[in-house]
Amino acid sequence: MQPLLKLCGNHSAHDTTVTLASSADYIGFVFAKSKRQVVREQVLEWLHEHESKNNKKLVALFVNESVMSILESIQDLPLDVIQCHGNESAEEVKELKEQIDIPIWKAIHHHQDAIKLMQSYEGIVSGYIVDCKVGDQWGGTGVSFDWDYIPLYLEEGKRQGVPVFIAGGIRPENVEKVLQYRPDGVDVSSGIEENGKKSRDLIRQLEERMKRYDHNVPR
Numbered sequence: 001m002q003p004l005l006k007l008c009g010n011h012s013a014h015d016t017t018v019t020l021a022s023s024a025d026y027i028g029f030v031f032a033k034s035k036r037q038v039v040r041e042q043v044l045e046w047l048h049e050h051e052s053k054n055n056k057k058l059v060a061l062f063v064n065e066s067v068m069s070i071l072e073s074i075q076d077l078p079l080d081v082i083q084c085h086g087n088e089s090a091e092e093v094k095e096l097k098e099q100i101d102i103p104i105w106k107a108i109h110h111h112q113d114a115i116k117l118m119q120s121y122e123g124i125v126s127g128y129i130v131d132c133k134v135g136d137q138w139g140g141t142g143v144s145f146d147w148d149y150i151p152l153y154l155e156e157g158k159r160q161g162v163p164v165f166i167a168g169g170i171r172p173e174n175v176e177k178v179l180q181y182r183p184d185g186v187d188v189s190s191g192i193e194e195n196g197k198k199s200r201d202l203i204r205q206l207e208e209r210m211k212r213y214d215h216n217v218p219r
């Protein structure tokens with residue numbers, strides 16, 4: 001089965017239109033400090049330009065935000081997932097889960113103790129995004145971690161019974177390499193942008209490579 005596709009970092013009406021028209025399963029909006037940061041009023045306005053979400057699930061991404069602030073930021077948004085992309089502890093994520101009836105995904109930044117860290121969220125989160133941390137940037141950097149470690153993350157996700165998305169520097173040219181590891185999903189932001197805008201052409205290339213890989217994969 002083709003892995004799930006999440007297109008993240010939509011930060012304009014154009015981006016929203018382009019990703020809603022794609023074959024992505026999830027489209028993401030970054031509420032954290034970033035060149036892609038959005039606020040709820042913008043997301044509401046951009047979504048209102050469309051009749052429906054076109055079967056996409058909407059993801060709101062936060063970095064080390066308080067429960068109160070998350071609740072305020074997502075008011076009235078037709079959200080399906082909250083992604084915690086900072087170093088929120090298991091206790092903090094649990095507190096958020098108690099306040100909100102929306103599945104929570106946790107970003108895990110690749111490092112030597114990452115699997116142990118993942119284990120601390122077992123039973124609390126509904127999925128993981130494994131990403132690469134670069135300096136003080138939590139994500140959206142276009143930089144990949146060492147993909148030889150992917151199987152360890154997939155194994156831990158499987159043990160917990162939740163999906164693991166691979167993120168960080170995925171682009172049309174390298175997506176087939178990631179797919180060889182058979183992740184549950186891939187999460188892409190910078191790799192589908194041209195001059196800071198989501199590109200229809202890059203998304204189409206990504207979709208084609210994903211489809212091509214799916215057709216050629218030995219079963």
Ligand SMILES: O=C(O)c1ccccc1N[C@@H]1O[C@H](COP(=O)(O)O)[C@@H](O)[C@H]1O
Pocket residue numbers: 008009028030032033034035036037061063085129131138139140141142143167168169170187188189190191
């Ligand atoms: O996209 C951002 O600007 C961002 C900002 C802060 C935290 C996470 C962010 N995005 C997430 O980062 C990864 C990888 O992005 P990229 O493809 O390497 O650009 C992905 O999970 C985004 O959701």
